[in-house]
Structure formats: C-alpha cells, structure tokens
Amino acid sequence: MSPQYLSPGVYVEEVDKGSKPIEGVGTAVAGFIGFAAKGPVNKPTFIANWTQFTNVFGAFVPGAYLAHAVYGYFNNGGGSCYVLRLPAGGPDETPAGSTAALPAKAAGAPTTLRAIARESGGGGEGITVEVTDAGDDKFNLTIKRGASEEKYEGLSLSTAKGAQNAVEVVNRQSKLVMLEELKVAGAALAERAPAPGSYALRPAEAQALSVRQTGPDLYQGNVADRSGLGGFEAIDDITMVACPDLMGAYQAGAINREGVKAVQLALIAHCENMKDRVAILDPLPDMNAQEVKDWRMTEAGYDSKYAALYYPWIQVANPNPGANGASMFIPASGHMAGIWARNDTERGVHKAPANEVVRGALGLQNQITKSEQDSLNPVGVNCIRAFPGRGIRVWGARTLSSDPSWRYVNVRRLFNFVEESIMLGTQWVVFEPNDQALWQRVKRTIVGFLTRVWRDGALFGTTPEEAFYVKCDAENNPPETRDVGQLIVEVGIAPVKPAEFVIFRISQYSGGAGVEE
Numbered sequence: 222m223s224p225q226y227l228s229p230g231v232y233v234e235e236v237d238k239g240s241k242p243i244e245g246v247g248t249a250v251a252g253f254i255g256f257a258a259k260g261p262v263n264k265p266t267f268i269a270n271w272t273q274f275t276n277v278f279g280a281f282v283p284g285a286y287l288a289h290a291v292y293g294y295f296n297n298g299g300g301s302c303y304v305l306r307l308p309a310g311g312p313d314e315t316p317a318g319s320t321a322a323l324p325a326k327a328a329g330a331p332t333t334l335r336a337i338a339r340e341s342g343g344g345g346e347g348i349t350v351e352v353t354d355a356g357d358d359k360f361n362l363t364i365k366r367g368a369s370e371e372k373y374e375g376l377s378l379s380t381a382k383g384a385q386n387a388v389e390v391v392n393r394q395s396k397l398v399m400l401e402e403l404k405v406a407g408a409a410l411a412e413r414a415p416a417p418g419s420y421a422l423r424p425a426e427a428q429a430l431s432v433r434q435t436g437p438d439l440y441q442g443n444v445a446d447r448s449g450l451g452g453f454e455a456i457d458d459i460t461m462v463a464c465p466d467l468m469g470a471y472q473a474g475a476i477n478r479e480g481v482k483a484v485q486l487a488l489i490a491h492c493e494n495m496k497d498r499v500a501i502l503d504p505l506p507d508m509n510a511q512e513v514k515d516w517r518m519t520e521a522g523y524d525s526k527y528a529a530l531y532y533p534w535i536q537v538a539n540p541n542p543g544a545n546g547a548s549m550f551i552p553a554s555g556h557m558a559g560i561w562a563r564n565d566t567e568r569g570v571h572k573a574p575a576n577e578v579v580r581g582a583l584g585l586q587n588q589i590t591k592s593e594q595d596s597l598n599p600v601g602v603n604c605i606r607a608f609p610g611r612g613i614r615v616w617g618a619r620t621l622s623s624d625p626s627w628r629y630v631n632v633r634r635l636f637n638f639v640e641e642s643i644m645l646g647t648q649w650v651v652f653e654p655n656d657q658a659l660w661q662r663v664k665r666t667i668v669g670f671l672t673r674v675w676r677d678g679a680l681f682g683t684t685p686e687e688a689f690y691v692k693c694d695a696e697n698n699p700p701e702t703r704d705v706g707q708l709i710v711e712v713g714i715a716p717v718k719p720a721e722f723v724i725f726r727i728s729q730y731s732g733g734a735g736v737e738e
C-alpha cells in the first residue's frame with residue numbers, strides 16, 4: 222500500500238531493493254563427547270579455551286581421553302568448541318573434588334559411602350576419614366586434617382526416627398567433608414555400614430576412570446533430554462564431531478568392538494542427518510596397517526561422505542600424576558579437529574587439511590611405510606606419518622565415501638559451508654511475492670556470495686562463469702511450482718580439488734650444438 226501524501230512537503234522513504242549480502246558461516250567449531258573429572262553431565266557446554274575447560278570439567282583423568290582431545294584441539298589452532306560430559310556408566314559417577322570411597326562390610330566390599338571434600342576443607346589435601354565399628358549397624362567416624370579433628374559416634378545409615386544418620390549428621394556439622402550415600406541393592410543395614418579402616422581423600426583428577434559396562438545408548442542419547450549426540454542437534458554452530466573416549470571405554474572393557482562400531486555409526490548418522498558437520502573417527506588401539514584396513518573395509522565397512530578416519534594413534538606427554546611413563550598414546554581425533562580449525566583460519570575451508578604438522582605429537586603408535594599407505598589411502602584411511610626433518614604430519618584428506626565426487630574432506634566441508642551460508646543468508650525470501658523481481662534479487666544475492674568464494678580461491682575457474690552458475694527463472698519455476706508455494710533456485714559450483722598426487726615427468730635431454738634458443 223502506498224503512503225498517503227495529504228499536505229505539501231518533502232517526503233523521504235526507505236525502499237528495500239537490490240541484493241542482500243550473504244555472510245559466510247563459521248566452519249571451525251568442534252563438538253566433543255567424553256568423560257571428565259567434574260562438570261555438568263549431558264549438557265553441551267561452550268568452551269572458548271583450555272583454562273575454561275579445566276575450570277568447568279577439570280584436568281586430565283587417567284583412562285579418559287576427552288581432556289587430551291580438547292587440549293590437542295586448542296594446541297593445534299582450535300578456537301572454540303562444545304563439550305558434552307557423559308555419565309561414567311551410571312548415576313553414581315565420581316563427583317568433582319577430592320573424594321574417598323568407603324567400602325561396605327558386605328561381600329565384595331561395594332562402596333556405600335563417599336566422602337567429598339568441602340571447598341572450605343583446603344581442597345581435600347591431607348584429609349583422612351577413619352572408621353571404627355560401634356556394633357550392629359553402627360560405626361564411628363573420625364575426620365582429620367592436620368591438627369583439625371572431628372569425631373562422630375554412633376552413626377548409622379538408617380533413616381528411622383531417632384537414628385544418627387551419618388549423611389545428615391556429617392553434612393550438617395562437618396567443616397571438612399560431606400558424605401554421599403550410594404545405594405546397594407539387597408544388602409542389609411549392617412552390611413552397608415562402612416568397613417573399619419583409614420581412607421585418604423585424593424583429587425578426582427588423579428583417580429582412574431571407572432566406566433561400567435554400557436552400550437551405545439549412553440553416547441547416542443536423545444534430543445528430548447539433550448543428552449549424548451542428541452544434545453548436539455540443537456547447536457547449529459558445530460561443524461565437526463569427535464568422541465575420543467569411545468576408545469577409553471573400549472580399553473576399560475565397558476564396550477566391545479560391535480559397540481564401538483554402533484557408536485561410530487551413530488556419529489556418522491548424526492552428521493548425515495544434520496548435513497552441516499563431519500565426524501572425525503578413531504581406529505581401535507594397537508592396530509597394525511592390515512588390521513585397520515580390515516576394520517575399515519570389512520568389520521566396520523563405513524561408507525559416508527560425512528566422516529573421516531585418521532590412523533594411527535599419536536604419542537603425547539603424559540600429564541597424569543604418578544604415571545608409569547613420561548608419554549602415552551591417545552586417539553588423534555582431537556588434534557585433527559584442531560588442525561581442521563587451523564587450516565580454515567589460515568587458508569580457508571576449501572584447502573585440504575593435510576600436509577600439516579601435528580602440534581604436541583611426540584611420536585606415533587605405528588610408523589607407517591609408503592607401501593602401507595598405498596593400501597590405506599585408496600580406502601579412505603587418512604594416515605599420520607613422521608618425516609625426517611619435517612616432523613609428524615597429516616598425510617591424507619579423504620572421507621569414507623565410495624562416491625568419487627565426495628572423495629575429499631575439503632570438498633565436503635566446502636559444500637557444507639556454501640549450503641549453510643546460502644540457507645541462512647536467504648531467510649528473507651520466505652513469504653515474498655514469487656515473481657520475476659524476486660528471482661532476480663535472489664540470483665544477485667547468491668552470485669555476489671559465490672563470487673567472493675571464487676575470489677578466495679575455493680572454486681575452480683579463471684572467471685566466475687567457469688566457477689559457478691545460478692539459475693532462477695521461469696524454466697525452473699513454472700506455474701505449477703509457484704502454485705504450491707515453491708521457489709526453486711539451481712546452484713552449481715566447481716570446487717577446487719587437492720593436488721594429492723604431484724607427478725613430475727622427467728626425461729633425458731641431449732643438449733648440444735645446433736639447438737636454437
């Protein structure tokens with residue numbers, strides 16, 4: 222409707238014409254799933270740096286690889302990520318802070334009480350809990366730290382009226398610790414009482430990961446609860462997903478080979494459904510070249526343009542206190558995610574994330590020969606190799622797809638970038654009048670964006686016309702299409718492929734007299 226002009230004067234109107242610029246989306250945000258010493262469980266948490274990760278989730282935990290992956294991510298150039306902490310196999314996971322498990326008198330000595338250091342207790346350093354028997358189901362506790370001593374007598378785990386319930390008494394009065402009761406099914410009250418002894422509190426970070434037998438559901442989660450992989454579905458920023466602690470659970474015997482395959486298939490399915498991210502997969506530990514090829518081709522048999530596999534594991538410094546060795550082997554997925562992010566920042570998403578140094582890697586679990594890579598590279602296993610004088614480098618950039626069009630990681634990620642950018646940058650088109658004027662505006666908008674992408678070197682061609690095309694006219698928007706409310710825009714781009722095989726053809730040349738310059 223035109224504005225009304227009822228009195229003489231000068232009128233200024235804002236008219237919305239021309240194309241609207243499309244802003245490129247981010248491509249370097251990782252999503253990590255794993256086990257940590259503390260922090261929120263099954264809640265995707267934004268992490269901007271390593272210090273923030275340690276503040277929220279704690280430091281390194283023996284038997285877990287999440288902290289190593291995040292550290293490697295930031296060390297290799299990663300800028301930000303989301304971290305989802307899994308429960309350690311059940312609801313009675315190890316809490317944050319220094320703790321001591323008090324075993325029960327029952328057969329097998331299950332843990333029925335856990336002492337947790339209060340923040341005012343000096344971080345738990347030097348705290349001991351002494352248990353003595355007081356007959357029947359009763360016991361005494363003496364909590365010491367240096368010269369400080371707290372005594373509690375005639376305690377019980379009974380919740381009956383008049384009973385000195387240990388959890389209620391200690392949590393109300395103690396300045397050093399809190400008690401947490403862990404239920405043990407089928408045990409009598411006297412059997413659940415803690416066994417006599419002295420128990421020292423120690424930091425959770427120094428305790429080994431305890432993951433009980435669990436299945437793929439722990440990792441998959443569900444969207445409604447925002448748990449597991451389902452928690453990442455609501456986060457559009459994520460462009461790569463890794464689950465390094467799947468290997469930690471496998472080494473702990475909490476999941477078998479079929480379970481590993483099921484979880485990695487869930488990672489792949491998540492990325493295929495979201496269509497804006499790629500899964501970075503790890504092989505099982507201690508595999509030689511033939512075994513990883515058999516795993517890739519036969520046992521697992523993955524085939525997806527939304528996944529990449531890196532082999533072998535890498536050697537890093539062991540930060541765990543009291544560790545047997547100065548170094549350890551870890552899955553490489555976290556470091557690879559960092560290299561992807563660094564590559565995107567320095568060169569662009571169109572550049573294959575390969576021939577890049579793996580920062581923080583001291584060595585490799587297996588030294589791969591050229592002949593071994595000759596068999597692994599064609600089946601999509603990206604090798605990490607050590608080269609004399611050039612360090613440890615990523616020497617592969619392939620997806621796990623059998624389709625030659627989607628052979629390279631950078632091609633898949635470039636399309637993710639272009640598709641997501643166009644989708645978000647053309648939201649203004651929805652419900653606009655579907656006519657020739659709109660078609661031309663949409664076309665100008667997309668052409669302008671793709672021209673910038675071409676100028677950045679992401680598309681092949683000496684001119685924009687060679688690098689891409691955009692078609693939005695009456696031919697692909699006939700009346701029957703417009704009548705059902707559809708606007709169809711056809712876009713074609715020519716991605717730059719990596720020079721994976723550089724071939725110099727050298728022949729012998731006999732120079733001599735009579736040769737004209």
